[in-house]
Amino acid sequence: MAHTIARPVNQQQTIRLAVIDDDSGFVTVLAKRTEVAGWQQRTLAGAIPLEELVAMKLNALLVDPTVLGGDAWAYLERVCGMLPDLGVVVCTGRSTVAQRVRGLRLGIDDWITKPCHPEEAIARLEAVSRRRRRARPQAEAGPVIAGELEIRADRFQAYVGEVSLDLTRREFELLQLLADSPGQVLEREAIYQRVWGYAMAHGDRSVDVFIRKLRQKLEKLSPSWSYIHTHFGVGYRFDPEPADGTAVVPPSASQGQSDIDPTPAPEAFTVA
Amino acid sequence: MAHTIARPVNQQQTIRLAVIDDDSGFVTVLAKRTEVAGWQQRTLAGAIPLEELVAMKLNALLVDPTVLGGDAWAYLERVCGMLPDLGVVVCTGRSTVAQRVRGLRLGIDDWITKPCHPEEAIARLEAVSRRRRRARPQAEAGPVIAGELEIRADRFQAYVGEVSLDLTRREFELLQLLADSPGQVLEREAIYQRVWGYAMAHGDRSVDVFIRKLRQKLEKLSPSWSYIHTHFGVGYRFDPEPADGTAVVPPSASQGQSDIDPTPAPEAFTVA
DNA sequence: CGACGTGTGAAAATCCTGTGAAAGCAGGTA
DNA sequence: TACCTGCTTTCACAGGATTTTCACACGTCG
Numbered sequence A, B: 001m002a003h004t005i006a007r008p009v010n011q012q013q014t015i016r017l018a019v020i021d022d023d024s025g026f027v028t029v030l031a032k033r034t035e036v037a038g039w040q041q042r043t044l045a046g047a048i049p050l051e052e053l054v055a056m057k058l059n060a061l062l063v064d065p066t067v068l069g070g071d072a073w074a075y076l077e078r079v080c081g082m083l084p085d086l087g088v089v090v091c092t093g094r095s096t097v098a099q100r101v102r103g104l105r106l107g108i109d110d111w112i113t114k115p116c117h118p119e120e121a122i123a124r125l126e127a128v129s130r131r132r133r134r135a136r137p138q139a140e141a142g143p144v145i146a147g148e149l150e151i152r153a154d155r156f157q158a159y160v161g162e163v164s165l166d167l168t169r170r171e172f173e174l175l176q177l178l179a180d181s182p183g184q185v186l187e188r189e190a191i192y193q194r195v196w197g198y199a200m201a202h203g204d205r206s207v208d209v210f211i212r213k214l215r216q217k218l219e220k221l222s223p224s225w226s227y228i229h230t231h232f233g234v235g236y237r238f239d240p241e242p243a244d245g246t247a248v249v250p251p252s253a254s255q256g257q258s259d260i261d262p263t264p265a266p267e268a269f270t271v272a
Numbered sequence C: 001c002g003a004c005g006t007g008t009g010a011a012a013a014t015c016c017t018g019t020g021a022a023a024g025c026a027g028g029t030a
Numbered sequence D: 001t002a003c004c005t006g007c008t009t010t011c012a013c014a015g016g017a018t019t020t021t022c023a024c025a026c027g028t029c030g
Helices: A024-036 A050-056 A072-082 A097-106 A118-135 A169-180 A188-196 A206-221 B024-036 B050-056 B072-082 B097-106 B118-129 B169-180 B188-196 B206-221
Strands: A016-020 A040-044 A060-063 A087-092 A110-113 A144-146 A149-152 A157-160 A185-187 A225-231 A235-242 B016-020 B040-044 B060-063 B087-092 B110-113 B144-146 B149-152 B157-160 B185-187 B225-231 B235-242
Touching: A016 A024, A016 A050, A024 A040, A024 A118, A050 A072, A060 A118, A072 A087, A072 A097, A087 A118, A097 A110, A097 B118, A110 A118, A118 B097, A149 A169, A157 A169, A169 A188, A169 A206, A169 A235, A185 A188, A188 A206, A188 A235, A206 A225, B016 B024, B016 B050, B024 B040, B024 B118, B050 B072, B060 B118, B072 B087, B072 B097, B087 B118, B097 B110, B110 B118, B144 B169, B149 B169, B157 B169, B169 B188, B169 B206, B169 B235, B185 B188, B188 B206, B188 B235, B206 B225, B206 B235
Parallel strands: A016 A040, A016 A060, A060 A087, A087 A110, B016 B040, B016 B060, B060 B087, B087 B110
Antiparallel strands: A144 A149, A149 A157, A185 A235, A225 A235, B144 B149, B149 B157, B185 B235, B225 B235
């Protein structure tokens, strides 16, 4: 055996990135690129409480320590200690070897020097979270709750109460993808691209078929809720709501999206 | 090192490093420093067969691609694909952003530019191979009990009552891995990667074969329990349950991070 | 009222796993 | 060295499970 196969399967899982930097130009360019790549990016103004960072379930953090102020290193050390799965990349202007070594020893994963090309920053963030992900294979991953539904990534399965939905792998991945961005309308092409891993051929109905299967299984075990909504001409939206149609925006709105509101989903398109 | 640095003691494991570079001065200095740090370093003259690299059980690899010749990148890609746990750092002279991005995308973990301070190279190598924080080895001296099964890591063997299952080394390692995360579905690739130590080639059925052997031996001595469950299209799950199908292990949340609160998954993570 | 996008059921094509057995290896023995 | 022995890897095939494809009914939109 040995050699053979160059497996292209770069399972590009969506990366959650937070950026702490005040160079708005850089941040903007970065945001544009990461969005294309399907990452979820968020910009932070400065140091925020550790609990909030934890709650964000990030994969990667890009930070310019000067924005953090004087105790930047103490802060970053705590971050690294607290979140062993988080890839931390420091991006800074001029720096000495000693500083860099100290930073890396603290737990920083990579250190880039400004000015730096956004593409390289992205590549390094990617590399860093690739490594982090491998280090701890899906350890945490608390179950996601949506309506009566409980999605457990560690079991590749969803449950209503104790009963399994008996999802196949594809069904599960689709559900997981949808449930990962509740309230967001995802286009078919995007869904296909992310679940199947390659571009959707024109006229392919696979997504529709799997949506149907999901709906059937959901309906069977949780008939009083509707989870997946169709947006004509666009795609689908995951939003658990009781049968009577009352939208239940869970109090989870607590800290999630403080800055930008989650796409107010043009109700004109909504199909009950 | 004379001036000791307050480093997080958590991962003081000795690192096995291989260096592929012809800058003898640099290599020598590096060797001196790593030796003080207690690393095991080995210098290679150039590309060597993948099998040999695998056999070295390295943690980190520092390489100057110019020493590898023309197909350096193809080689490194294969190395990274084969050994996902190996930290690979490229150290090269002048390079373009595009080159660096390409390298990082191939699987390289970090890229340093010469001339570089050895201390920084070491810090980066360390950062790149910093991962297994779990002191698994003999920490849990107590035998693991699962159903009628008793797994004794100290003997590399499992028993039902006083009778040994007569597991071979691989069989035992596989069983131990599975039993280490009861209730979790482990993918074949992950299993292979952790038991065999390198990436699974496409189409390799070794895992299946060993699962069968395990099942046979388990069935023979503990016929009234079923331990290993298949998840179609995914992998296997270890979950001891009596023949009648009653699950015994309550869905205890993963015990991994005690500190991380099972936060109700604040899902809305808006794309900025 | 069309044109087009979506829901549906079922057949067809694929892929996945269990299995038995042969071939390849490494280590010990005569 | 030649041989034996137990372990690991590789192969080929059968039976199922899953995924894809198709044709058609139905809804939505302009």
